[in-house]
Amino acid sequence: MIRSFFVWLALACAVCFAQEPPSVVLDPLPEFTREDSVTLSGTVTPADSVVTLGSLAVTVNPDGTFSHPLTLNDGFNSFFLAATHGDDPPFQRGLTLTRDTQPPTLTLTGVSDRARVNRTPYTLVGRVADDHDDRLSLTRDGNPVVLENGAFRDPDLALQPGDNRFTYLVTDRAGNSAEQSITLSFNDQPPQPAITAPDHLAAGDNFTFAVSFAQPEHIAAYRVILNQTTLHQAEDGAPFQIQQVADGNETLLRFS
Structure with a gap:
């Protein structure tokens, strides 16, 4: 047994x-x-x-x-x-x-290259996509950027006066990559117009009134107001000049 x-x-x-x-x-x-x-x-x-x-x-x-x-x-x-x-x-x-032989796509949204901004820190946002890979990696100037469902928000970018350049690189797991750079021009100082006009005039005097800017390319728009009446409005920084006749009253000029 x-x-x-x-x-x-x-x-x-x-x-x-x-x-x-x-x-x-x-x-x-x-x-x-x-x-x-x-x-x-x-x-x-x-x-x-x-x-x-x-x-x-x-x-x-x-x-x-x-x-x-x-x-x-x-x-x-x-x-x-x-x-x-x-x-x-x-x-x-x-x-x-x-x-996978095709590079992913990278798009920055909400701002264009060479944009002029007047605040810091700044936030850049955008999206990435790939035909085959849903686990892409993204860096900005070598620093990792968090992706969430293909979107990213890169906050707290400290800007220095003048041009600030940032380069983003997205890479898929096959090694394909795409790069996009953006330059932001930072200036937080209000524009200072150069005004040509006499200080004192007698009634009936003819005079020339002129406005110009040292960096007109940085001006997006401005307006000249004379005694609560809009004298001139521009969508750029082009200089403005006009001939006027003094009426003998005090004149108030404002810029915006």
Whole structure:
């Protein structure tokens, strides 16, 4: 009775051991690549197992190692790897690789290049996108920028007087990248117009009144008001000049 029990136990253990599928250890494969082919390699145990990739037989070396080229199309590629050994259960694994040769897109929104701003710190916002990769990385001048669902908000950018240049770089997992730079011209000082007009006049005197700016390209708009009446309004910093006749009353000029 005891002998029969040990025979049954030995057979049960042998059956359990024999039902293990082959073991396959694959060398690392890139999930994303720009290449049109990669090499699938690894080791199968037992070494006399049969390895197939889809309907193709993969040559296995005597030590169990194997290597097989994979041709990739643009976009998503799916492969099915199997290993069998006699009547043992098969090893099966699906493989997915993405070939991505196009750079992601990067768009800054809400402000244009060479924009003139009068406040600091400043916040830049934008979006990134890619046809295949939803886990992009973004940096600004080498500093990581947080992405959330493809959008970013980069706050607290300290601006110095004059031009401030920022360069953004977005990269996908295949190594494709896109870059965009933006320059912000910072000036928090109010414009100082140069005014040409006499200080004192007698009634009936003719005089010239003129307004100009040292940096007219920095002026977006201005208005000249004479005694509560708009004398001139411009959408740029172009100089203004007019001939007037003094009426003998005190004149109040305002600029906005």
